[in-house]
Amino acid sequence: MERMTDLVVHDAAQVVTPTGGGDGDGSDDELEVIENGAVAIEDGIVVAVGPTTDVTRAHPPENATESVDATGRTVLPGFVDPHTHAVFAGDRVDEFTAKLAGASYQDILEEGGGILRTVRATREAERAELVANLLEHLDTMLAHGTTTVEVKSGYGLDVETELKLLEAIDEAADQHPIDVVPTFMGAHAVPEGADTEEYVDRVIEEQLPAVADAGLAEFCDVFCEAGVFSVSQSRRILEAGQELGLTPKIHAEEFERLGGSQLAADCGAASADHLLQATDEDIEALGEAGVTPVLLPGTAFSLGAPYADAAAFEAADVPVALATDFNPNCFSQSMESVVELACNGMRMTPAAAIRGATSIAARAVDRTDGTGTIREGAPGDLAIATVTNYQHIPYNFGVSNVQTVITDGTVVHRD
Numbered sequence: 001m002e003r004m005t006d007l008v009v010h011d012a013a014q015v016v017t018p019t020g021g022g023d024g025d026g027s028d029d030e031l032e033v034i035e036n037g038a039v040a041i042e043d044g045i046v047v048a049v050g051p052t053t054d055v056t057r058a059h060p061p062e063n064a065t066e067s068v069d070a071t072g073r074t075v076l077p078g079f080v081d082p083h084t085h086a087v088f089a090g091d092r093v094d095e096f097t098a099k100l101a102g103a104s105y106q107d108i109l110e111e112g113g114g115i116l117r118t119v120r121a122t123r124e125a126e127r128a129e130l131v132a133n134l135l136e137h138l139d140t141m142l143a144h145g146t147t148t149v150e151v152k153s154g155y156g157l158d159v160e161t162e163l164k165l166l167e168a169i170d171e172a173a174d175q176h177p178i179d180v181v182p183t184f185m186g187a188h189a190v191p192e193g194a195d196t197e198e199y200v201d202r203v204i205e206e207q208l209p210a211v212a213d214a215g216l217a218e219f220c221d222v223f224c225e226a227g228v229f230s231v232s233q234s235r236r237i238l239e240a241g242q243e244l245g246l247t248p249k250i251h252a253e254e255f256e257r258l259g260g261s262q263l264a265a266d267c268g269a270a271s272a273d274h275l276l277q278a279t280d281e282d283i284e285a286l287g288e289a290g291v292t293p294v295l296l297p298g299t300a301f302s303l304g305a306p307y308a309d310a311a312a313f314e315a316a317d318v319p320v321a322l323a324t325d326f327n328p329n330c331f332s333q334s335m336e337s338v339v340e341l342a343c344n345g346m347r348m349t350p351a352a353a354i355r356g357a358t359s360i361a362a363r364a365v366d367r368t369d370g371t372g373t374i375r376e377g378a379p380g381d382l383a384i385a386t387v388t389n390y391q392h393i394p395y396n397f398g399v400s401n402v403q404t405v406i407t408d409g410t411v412v413h414r415d
Contacts, residue, residue, distance in 0.1 A: 005064040007409045010038040010052045012070035013388040017077055017374035018359035031351040039075060041380035044408035049374050074390050078147025078381035079335035079357050080372045082364035083273050083294050083323035087134045087165050088155045090121025092328040105303060115189040118328050122155040130168035137333055138176045142413050144334040145383030145402040150181040150365050152221055154188030159210050162186050166216035177412040181365045183249060184217035187229055187237050200233045204240040212244035220246035224260035231259045238267050247366060253277040265289035271364035276308045287318035292364040296325040297341035298332050310346040321364040322356035336393060336400060343394035350391040380409035
């Protein structure tokens with residue numbers, strides 16, 4: 001008797017997947033390309049992937065609940081975006097113009113703009129507004145092929161607003177097909193008029209316990225940067241978070257090299273992100289500790305800053321994840337654009353960029369179930385692009401190539 005399948009995607013020009021399995025073993029160093037490929041999904045899980053003739057013999061499309069003819073198109077794992085600040089209120093488009101006129105990130109922050117401006121707007125916003133804003137951003141992410149996204153708090157900087165942000169993330173996650181990964185980042189900036197050391201105490205003694213009690217976050221992140229939080233302050237926050245069950249993440253070596261990468265290695269962080277100023281010593285430490293480096297080419301692009309040295313990570317055999325860093329200062333929700341910038345700005349190969357946006361990005365959010373791959377047993381999350389070769393995604397930059405998105409074996413977006 002022929003078995004019923006929930007979804008079969010068949011006759012794709014290419015089915016593309018990292019080969020390592022996405023289980024955090026560090027082995028996904030190749031990209032497998034299956035010509036004229038197919039994928040079968042049951043109960044939200046991939047049950048078969050391979051040439052169309054093989055897959056459809058066991059899983060006939062006509063017997064599936066739904067089938068997708070992917071002729072002339074490329075099937076990829078859904079993108080994983082492991083670093084965003086996507087829940088906020090307010091608008092800072094005027095700061096974009098100021099940056100074009102020569103104002104630096106620090107200049108804008110010192111004049112009351114930047115993060116603190118968004119904090120003021122976010123504190124005033126109702127949770128319903130924050131949920132609506134986030135859902136709109138998630139819709140855009142989904143349309144560009146993202147099926148898993150990390151979202152940080154951090155525009156509250158007090159117990160009440162940080163909890164409001166995490167509650168908004170949780171509520172939006174319940175309403176949206178994207179898998180949303182929540183991160184607490186009360187240590188995103190120092191509130192106006194506050195002493196840094198005293199604020200660190202408040203994060204540790206007030207915010208972290210409240211967040212842990214609410215069970216609303218998986219990770220604890222901190223902005224380890226000159227003029228924000230020192231290495232010692234960052235260590236105190238991350239270790240306090242670990243004691244409460246929150247896995248460390250860290251913004252490191254973005255504007256200056258302070259030692260955040262070494263701290264990430266010491267703490268066993270899931271990821272160290274930005275890394276524009278990271279040295280060979282930092283890269284080696286991250287690799288030896290199994291910390292996933294996350295590079296954010298959209299941030300460098302929006303700041304007009306040099307890109308992170310992706311080649312240095314490659315030379316050290318330390319695979320990098322990619323992320324949008326979507327926030328009011330880097331206003332792009334598209335992982336397609338990140339792949340394009342990684343290739344055209346950081347000179348990564350298309351294969352390395354696709355791995356960085358899928359299986360390696362999954363490591364940065366501790367997803368070890370095959371997320372970011374297309375293999376038997378992996379979540380049935382796919383992005384189908386209107387190209388015959390995956391390399392066209394960075395090659396044909398400035399447009400969206402994604403046409404159909406599937407999460408948990410269900411078509412959730414189709415252009």
